[in-house]
Amino acid sequence: MRFxxxxxxxxxxxxxxxxxxxxxxxxxxxxxxxxxxxxxSFTVKRGEIFGFLGPNGSGKSTTIRMLCGTxxxxxxxxxxxxxxxxxxxxxxxxxxGYMSQKFSLFxxxxxxxxxxxxxxxxxxxxxxxxxxxxxxxxxxDLEGREGELTKNLSVGWKQRLALGCATIHEPKLIFLDEPTxxxxxxxxxQFWELLYDxxxxxxxxxxxxxxxxxxxxxxxLAFIYRGTIIAQGTPQEIKSExxxxxxxxxxxxDGESALAALGEHPLVTEAYMQGxxxxxxxxxxxxxxxxxxxxxxERGFDVTHAEIVEPTLEDAFVHLVGLQGGRA
Amino acid sequence: xxxxxxxxxxxMLIVFGYVVGSDIRNLKLAVLDSDHSPQSQRVVDAxxxxxxxxxxxxxxxxTALKKMMDGGKAVIALEIPKGFSDAIREKRPTQIGIxxxxxxSRSSGQANxxxxxxxxxxxxxxxxxxxxxxxxxxxxxxxxxxxxxMRNINTMVPALLAFILLMSTSNVMSQAIVRERERxxxxxxxxxxxxxxxxxxxxxxPYVGIAAIQVVxxxxxxxxxxxxxxxxxxxxxxSGLMLFMLSALGIGMLVSLISTNRQQAQQTSQLMQMPQxxxxxxxxxxxxxxxxxxxxxxxxxxxxxxxxxxxxxxxGSSFSELWFQFVxxxxxSVGIFFLGLSRFHKRLAD
Numbered sequence: 001m002r003f004x005x006x007x008x009x010x011x012x013x014x015x016x017x018x019x020x021x022x023x024x025x026x027x028x029x030x031x032x033x034x035x036x037x038x039x040x041s042f043t044v045k046r047g048e049i050f051g052f053l054g055p056n057g058s059g060k061s062t063t064i065r066m067l068c069g070t071x072x073x074x075x076x077x078x079x080x081x082x083x084x085x086x087x088x089x090x091x092x093x094x095x096x097g098y099m100s101q102k103f104s105l106f107x108x109x110x111x112x113x114x115x116x117x118x119x120x121x122x123x124x125x126x127x128x129x130x131x132x133x134x135x136x137x138x139x140x141d142l143e144g145r146e147g148e149l150t151k152n153l154s155v156g157w158k159q160r161l162a163l164g165c166a167t168i169h170e171p172k173l174i175f176l177d178e179p180t181x182x183x184x185x186x187x188x189x190q191f192w193e194l195l196y197d198x199x200x201x202x203x204x205x206x207x208x209x210x211x212x213x214x215x216x217x218x219x220x221l222a223f224i225y226r227g228t229i230i231a232q233g234t235p236q237e238i239k240s241e242x243x244x245x246x247x248x249x250x251x252x253x254d255g256e257s258a259l260a261a262l263g264e265h266p267l268v269t270e271a272y273m274q275g276x277x278x279x280x281x282x283x284x285x286x287x288x289x290x291x292x293x294x295x296x297x298e299r300g301f302d303v304t305h306a307e308i309v310e311p312t313l314e315d316a317f318v319h320l321v322g323l324q325g326g327r328a
Numbered sequence: 329x330x331x332x333x334x335x336x337x338x339x340m341l342i343v344f345g346y347v348v349g350s351d352i353r354n355l356k357l358a359v360l361d362s363d364h365s366p367q368s369q370r371v372v373d374a375x376x377x378x379x380x381x382x383x384x385x386x387x388x389x390x391t392a393l394k395k396m397m398d399g400g401k402a403v404i405a406l407e408i409p410k411g412f413s414d415a416i417r418e419k420r421p422t423q424i425g426i427x428x429x430x431x432x433s434r435s436s437g438q439a440n441x442x443x444x445x446x447x448x449x450x451x452x453x454x455x456x457x458x459x460x461x462x463x464x465x466x467x468x469x470x471x472x473x474x475x476x477x478m479r480n481i482n483t484m485v486p487a488l489l490a491f492i493l494l495m496s497t498s499n500v501m502s503q504a505i506v507r508e509r510e511r512x513x514x515x516x517x518x519x520x521x522x523x524x525x526x527x528x529x530x531x532x533x534p535y536v537g538i539a540a541i542q543v544v545x546x547x548x549x550x551x552x553x554x555x556x557x558x559x560x561x562x563x564x565x566x567s568g569l570m571l572f573m574l575s576a577l578g579i580g581m582l583v584s585l586i587s588t589n590r591q592q593a594q595q596t597s598q599l600m601q602m603p604q605x606x607x608x609x610x611x612x613x614x615x616x617x618x619x620x621x622x623x624x625x626x627x628x629x630x631x632x633x634x635x636x637x638x639x640x641x642x643x644g645s646s647f648s649e650l651w652f653q654f655v656x657x658x659x660x661s662v663g664i665f666f667l668g669l670s671r672f673h674k675r676l677a678d
Binding site (some may be wrong): 065068069070090093094096098100101102103104105106107118121122125175323 | 498511513515516517518519520521522
């Protein structure tokens with residue numbers, strides 16, 4: 001695992017590597033005084049599912065937009081599928097697919113018309129279009145609904161149709177910006193199966209997500225916080241950051257107040273809500289040493305359950321954000 | 329939104345405080361003085377000092393006068409015949425020709441009224457002793473050019489051609505683009521090989537087509553049903569409207585750039601249309617405005633196209649008489665259109 005604390009990591013010129021789908025070198029975007037993306041560097045190998053994580057407003061979408069060539073970086077550069085995002089933007093666009101959380105379909109067109117439109121945009125031949133249409137309709141489970149208006153489709157269908165439209169030209173790299181937001185768990189699982197399918201065909205996937213369980217599906221992750229990448233590596237590597245730490249999970253009636261109380265405990269380095277439960281990191285100390293249930297009971301909290309849990313990605317990110325002096 | 333709420337009342341105040349109900353002033357007056365006497369000079373002074381008229385020129389022939397009126401450089405003309413002063417000295421009746429441009433029925437009606445009043449006053453000055461007979465005095469011979477009946481509809485229909493074009497293109501276009509931004513399809517298209525110019529062309533053409541049909545409908549109904557006489561040339565009207573449409577499209581693009589949702593685009597469009605409607609001469613003649621506001625109207629492209637369509641409809645004015653309007657409007661239109669286009673290229677949908 002690598003921590004690019006220093007902002008100038010890898011700004012130096014690098015030869016374009018054929019095994020890389022994305023090579024980002026010191027990419028920076030400022031809006032006025034605000035650095036939305038602050039000199040980040042990372043690479044994505046071909047065929048990888050790369051997860052790009054971070055809270056809202058941390059610079060995820062800005063990064064994707066720069067990589068897709070829709071906004072120009074303030075400084076730094078990147079190559080995508082071997083093409084420079086600045087000088088060869090047209091080539092980049094031909095070789096990537098992009099799907100946003102809005103699904104970007106024309107709602108007053110039918111399923112078929114949406115496909116036909118995007119096929120036209122990418123200049124597919126009639127023959128190729130017929131082939132892709134058949135494939136996408138089957139993939140998206142939309143056979144028999146070709147004539148339906150897109151606005152009448154359920155969210156899961158829209159999502160899969162959007163993926164179909166974004167991949168109609170068979171790009172070797174697909175950017176997916178929060179592709180599963182607002183979709184029910186069942187449809188999310190189905191969608192990830194489609195992504196695995198694409199990955200098995202050698203397609204590189206660059207995915208941003210809020211869902212930590214989805215992050216574990218990725219081959220590698222980068223975590224962006226306040227415009228800087230604070231960690232990158234495989235999910236295992238990132239979790240291993242907390243390998244030496246002990247996480248105690250507490251079931252307590254008034255979680256929010258308990259958090260405040262735990263803040264005064266000398267051994268607790270981090271405490272945060274995990275759903276309705278409270279997670280407390282006691283660092284390299286043991287759970288017995290910390291004696292959290294007793295500590296809380298003394299202060300009038302009713303702790304119904306306490307156990308040591310394996311660190312999850314979420315725990316790791318809370319920890320990493322804590323190191324940055326902020327809250328996730 | 330707060331800006332709109334603050335600007336709106338100020339606009340209303342200006343429009344209703346200065347424009348609505350105020351007298352039409354500064355009507356452009358041409359004088360063809362064939363008498364060159366102190367008396368004829370007195371007539372001109374009386375007109376100019378009334379505050380309703382400003383001297384726009386003194387043509388030396390009937391032809392030159394006609395040319396001024398065709399080009400809209402004068403909306404009213406005085407023809408003082410030779411022998412005017414002799415007649416007054418000898419207490420014989422005489423006459424002054426008053427030629428009124430009827431193409432703008434609102435100002436021509438008022439001009440006619442003012443002129444009549446001034447000549448009445450002059451009568452009592454020139455012929456102090458109450459004359460027993462009706463024959464004595466200066467007689468105003470009014471001739472109304474272009475729109476002899478001074479029908480309002482003849483003024484409104486040509487203006488509607490331009491106004492409908494403005495409404496439908498700038499409004500609908502900003503709505504269409506903002507809608508795509510809301511849906512995310514704008515951003516989606518920007519990551520495809522489609523260029524932004526291709527996108528805009530594709531987006532524009534259907535609306536341009538619809539706008540053209542609307543214009544034709546207004547034109548045909550105006551002429552056939554409302555019996556608006558058409559003395560102009562389709563080429564002049566069409567090229568004027570097309571040039572004007574560029575500015576409307578440019579405004580539409582600019583509105584779409586500063587609006588994040590359709591409601592906002594709608595309000596911004598309205599905010600931009602109101603001053604255009606009120607201050608361009610569409611609803612109130614620009615001659616009714618105070619001087620500072622009158623000069624401000626030169627910044628409104630709609631002002632020029634209104635002169636073009638009205639003059640062409642009723643006077644058959646051609647490019648040579650309307651060159652100023654074409655050049656000024658062309659400069660605005662091309663400027664606004666390319667400003668919108670270049671901003672559109674730079675900014676992505678958020």
